Amino acid sequence: MSSADLVFRNALIVDGSGSPGFEGDVAVNAGEIIAVGSYEGTGMEEIDATGRALAPGFIDIHTHFDPQLCWDSLATPSIEHGVTTIVTGNCSLSLAPVHKHGISKVVSMFEVIEDIKKRTFDAAVPFSWETFPEYLDHISQGLGINVGAMIGHSAIRLYVMGENAQKRAANAEEIGAMCVIVEEAMAAGALGISSSYVDIDENMDPVPSRFAELDEKIALCKAMAKSGRGVWQVVPFFPDPVQQLANIKELGEISRAAGVMCSLQPILSSPDSPDAKESIAALEEEHAKGARVYGQVMPRCFDLNMRLSETSMLLYGLPGWKAIMDEPMPGRIASFADPDRRTALVDEMSAAGGMSAAVALLRVGQVKSEANQPFVGKTLMEIAASEGRAVGEVVLDIALADDLETEFQLVDVLNANKEAVAGLINHPLCHFGASDAGAHVTQFCGTGDTTHLLEYYVKQTGQLSLERAVHRMTGEVAKDWGLSDRGLIAVGRPADLVLFDPQGVSVGESIFRNDFPGEANRYVREGRGYAAVVINGEIVLRDGHYTEARPGRIV
Template identity: 25%
Template sequence: MHDLLLRGGSVHDGTGAPAVTADVAVAGDRIVAVGRDLGPARRVVDVDGLAVAPGFVDAHTHSDLVALTGRPEGAKLRQGVTTEVVGNCGVSFAPLDEAAAGHLTGIYGDLTCGLPIGPRTFAGYLAEVEAARPTTNVVALVGHAALRTTANGMAEALAPGALDRMCALLAESLDAGAAGLSSGLVYPPGSHAAPEEMTALAAVAQRYGRIYATHLRDEGDRLPEALDEAIAVAEASGVRLQVSHCKVTGRRNHGRAPDLLARLHAARRAGIDVAGDAYPYTSGATVMVALLPPSATAGGADRLVQLLGDPRERERLRAAADHGQGLWRAADPGGVRLMRHKDPGVCGRTLAEVGADPWTTLCELVAADPGATVLLEAMDLTDVLTILADPLIGIGSDGTPSAGAGHPRNRGCFPELFATVVRTHGALDLPTAVHKATAANADRFGLAGRGRLGAGAVADVCVFDPARVAHPDPLGEPAGFLHVLVAGVPAVEDGRVTGARAGRVLRA
């Protein structure tokens, strides 16, 4: 007697193979059989005409603290996600000492979920999330920003012994079960790190057989050089490399996606284990301070506010930004829209709409709220679709929990994948899109027993209607996702979140 039988669905096993009509039998937290005439079950759900797939694995999120808020969270479950990889872009909330927590609190912005940030070890962080009983499974990377700030503060140059301390903290975190290392080389303090620093840390991850995921130093004018740097780090250390949210930003760079992909494939042919993830949008989102040159934040938030209050310093920073330091050159002031700021009157407006001189406006807004966040309209749709179609690219939302009008990717990445990329543009077929959202990501992060539908796999399952999947309202809920199981427990039934907290911390 099975616990649950999903009967008559169009089963996608996650490998990219064509779907087959079959039943899926679940007992406890495992799939026990896929086929026909599988015998009786305590509960039978008719899924005729619906797609049955492994639960989606979101390869790139910033949901690190969502479970600790105590608030019901269904944004990911409602779009079929059962596993999230957190700790990306160099941002993790452990390991931190008291001083590092103070430095990073203001910079991390919405990523804190409104919670106070304090000192903790990585083992302590994982234990906290586990005790909070998350709604989705959590796979956690160690952020370079946490390592560097704990070992070195916000200074640009490394103090004697700081790199050794970073390597020791990383090893301690990997021992605790971290899935790997991440970096955000466009954000301070990661922007201060030389390639040699990242190579030393990546070598530690490689010794443990773990992954290195990087937000490149530049995704616009200097994208080729930034990608070459990441590949060189992987070549020197032997680490498995994940290029986060692969994209080409800035109007002058539109059309360069084939060059990005060619470099990835050339590295693969040279024996480097490199792949990437991407999301199906032409806009991104980030902290507003990332538009400034990294040197502006070297002294911490208080020093940053002082600098931005000095007209001469603002002009010095403008010159550095105009020469490509920070994200300023990739940003069109008319496409930089305030998402969250202490002044609610500017939220929803662009830099061009708020003030006559966009640079002065930027400086004033950051000085008033160093943790402010913005949406950046910076990519070309053809580039986005070209990148998503490449076999080296999996799906990662880059979703950031936000109390305000945040980027729709947190609630809509996977509906957008199936509704727009598959159904509207035909850039992917349905089995391939499922593969990119499941087995491709599970394999990349070493998640045994997940990402595939087959006997013995963990019963993380998503049932959806490919013809109805949509996310029409950026702040609303997606349509077309009917049932989601997390380890065999119904987390979504008939499109409604059940409140079950069956997620687990998946330690490496």
């Protein structure tokens, strides 16, 4: 009689293909699945999975765990939500390639764009590498989770062009040098290239990728495609719907010219366009022309928090406020309290447009001062109206009473129409993604979207079947993103598995923790209902607790 390292008995097997689930056994040996459906042999460990679902490990295609993997090889709390593979290096940013003299620039872009503090980098990111293959070698030691790593377009341009990366288009020689870097990265295991149409750096200047012309982008994609796989990922200029549509059109040109799949995130449901019909129509038009261009959709409301003691994307459009936000604590408190600056700050917020206009919709969350307790749960607009004051005055007074640590919450504004979001999640040209896990960590926690999909859209509302939801998080993205050996429960596949209770799975409230290097803070969300998470045949999470296993790979 044959034997296996691990056997799950009597599970509801949801195999990631989208096919109906079925009861049976799954056996694992030497990191691979050796039997599905029935297994007559024995296992060194056998788990009775009666009443629980067994699915392929979930895949998160949009994260920014690049720095965190240097001190946290598990990319916590991803695995607690059934995630076994993360894709890093999105939005044109990666930690390599990098010259020693370019490290400070890379760090500053991560700090401004992804809200990962310089003091965290200083404490825990060694920059002991220069090339992308060297970075992959560094993080692969003791890796706990699978990583598909994108190489960042802005990082490539900065490495090749230096300061000129943010001044002009690249010449033929520079494009050639960039293509060599891409080919080396792909040969070492990179998953693709990421770029950006929208991001700005610490000086409010466009990031290097935004200076690239179409010929450069196509050349990089052709270099990438020589490896036989590769994704071109971008964040569009989402503040302007017209520009976003132009970005989608250009992605179509890139896809057709280079024969690659392109991905943009996010596609959001907004009050003005709940079904994102303009973006969806643009994606459909490009597909009709032969391009492979997909959007990424998140299942949660795009809620975020603002603390004047941390970082806030809502204040980037207010130069006076942002200038103070860039100051270190505690000097920042003195600047916000300066009576000579108050009038200008209040007036600037009163005239806010774009994302900054959403500040008035923030409601007061966690507070420290007793004087602020009556405001909890009220929006700044409501408080300002009841007191006959400007919103800027209210923000300053409440925040200063808490030493700037007040939590202001933006809730149920973007992606809040759940029926419309369900339609986007189900759309064939939208991938399940856009979590931004590992980034914006003092404003929200992107990790947990997998659990939210199962809890809300499957368990609570039935807007997706369990099989459909699992397929969207596993087999579908694995196939389209070039993770060809992942995403399915099938004989011969690597054993990335998640065992969970479909009726008991739930995502916890966001918790603000001080557990990042450099005494930095972040939001986390706990996952419940997961009995076991297996990565490459080894149990990494059991009943909510991590084991000593660290079997992750670069995929």
